[in-house]
Amino acid sequence: MIQVHLKIQRYNPEKDSKPYFKDYAVECEPTDRVLDALLAVKGTLDGSLTLRKSCAHGVCGSDGMRINGRNMLACKVLIKNVSQPIVVEPLKGFKIVKDLVVDMKQFFEKYVAVKPYLINQETSPEKERLQSQKQQERFEDTTKCILCACCTTACPSFWSDPNYVGPASIVQAHRFIFDSRDQGGEERLNLLNQREGVWRCRTIFNCVEACPREINITRAIGEIKRDLLFKKI
Amino acid sequence: MFYKGKEGQWSWIFHRITGIGVLLFLAIHIIDTMLVGWGPEIYNKVIAIYRNPIFKIGEVGLFAAVLYHAxxxxxxxxxxxxxxxxxxxxxxxxxxxxxxxxxxxPVSFLMLSH
Structure with missing residues (x-):
């Protein structure tokens, strides 16, 4: 067991005028995750610390936060792999609900706006809609998204313009635009072919660095930009 | 805390800074050229300021900004x-x-040695 020092951003809108940092020290194994340290703080030192977590295994994407200045999932980062004190902040660019919990309403509204579901007017076949391996590989990378918002809140274009649809929604749109079974590409492309659509991307690559699923987001955005430019879906 | 982006973020920050720098130079350049309209005396007087060694370094900086931006x-x-x-x-x-x-x-050497 080692002593782990954490510097956590705290903010309770009912009491505090602005966010502030508070230091904590807990005992943890070096192979524990940052999430374990945060739960140790909550369980043993300060029960008022508020954070989101669900599966705690990098699948649900609910514990996205800024750890030592970079967006990560607290459940995927080992304590031995980060320098101390571990600075923990909420995702940047969203309204803070309390401590590390942010309001993701707008984020999910943008997600819904890109119609993240299969659009196909043809009569459903008796069994599944078949697809070749090559056709599936075309969009496989973007199927991995878990909507943790690490990419969108790492994007300077999003910080400066909260109306920007954001990398996460573009990834979701890409997943269907390039799916051979889908017929809704045109409507999604129209939505993305706007000032606040894909053209807001400045190829900064913060989204790619932040993605816990290692999706090449800038490539996905680039492919949509290129298709909008040359109209070859 | 400042977001700790990597190469992509830094390249973007430098792109913005150099872009603003070049734009600022162009604005100053337009103003000093415009002074010709008020006669050669005032124009020469203002242009003489550029002989100051600080502007020599500034010129290297300008070249660096244009080169990086390009x-x-x-x-x-x-x-x-x-x-x-x-x-x-x-x-x-x-x-x-x-x-x-x-x-x-080589460019810095050539510009500063003249």
Missing amino acids: LNGIRIMIIDFVPEFTKYHRQIFYLEMLLFFLSMI
């Missing part, structure tokens, strides 16, 4: 038109920086 612009275009290259964006950035410094060494 090279990084090419990098952005490559990535935008061939998204497959996003995989190598870091390597392209380092190549860009190598070209930048290789060009800046």
